[in-house]
Each structure stands twice: as structure tokens, then as C-alpha cells.
Amino acid sequence: xxxxxxxxxxxxxxxxxxxxxxxxxxxxxxxxxxxxxxxxxxxxxxxxxxxxxxxxxxxxxxxxx
Numbered sequence: 396x397x398x399x400x401x402x403x404x405x406x407x408x409x410x411x412x413x414x415x416x417x418x419x420x421x422x423x424x425x426x427x428x429x430x431x432x433x434x435x436x437x438x439x440x441x442x443x444x445x446x447x448x449x450x451x452x453x454x455x456x457x458x459x460x
Contacts, residue, residue: 407448411457414441434459 409430411420419442420432439459446453 405448405450407446410445410447412443412445414443 406423406425409420409422409424410418411432413419419437422430422432424430437459442457442459444455444457
């Protein structure tokens with residue numbers, strides 16, 4: 396289980412992509428402060444975590460060891 400603190404409080408969409416652009420996780424969120432997801436089925440590697448609202452987009456790199 397991974398907790399990722401994104402410093403935002405607006406409704407939006409969380410998407411996690413692998414470096415090939417394939418979606419690994421997708422969820423609509425409301426009033427986001429932190430989010431958790433089960434990454435046990437994901438391979439080791441580098442992923443991009445995207446948080447998108449109507450007004451902005453944040454992308455962070457996440458490395459699973």
C-alpha cells in the first residue's frame with residue numbers, strides 16, 4: 396500500500412502511468428488530501444502519478460523498488 400501526499404483539495408482524477416504510457420491505476424477523487432492504492436501487483440520500475448482538475452495538472456515521478 397502506498398500513500399502519496401498531493402497537496403491539493405479539489406475534485407479531480409488520479410492516473411498512474413508506466414513509462415510506456417499504459418494506465419496502471421485510475422480513480423476519480425473528491426476533496427483530495429492524500430490517496431492510497433495497492434501497488435503489490437505492479438512491477439518494479441518508474442511510474443508517473445498524474446493529478447488533474449479542470450484548472451491544472453500535477454505530474455510526479457514515483458519509483459517502485
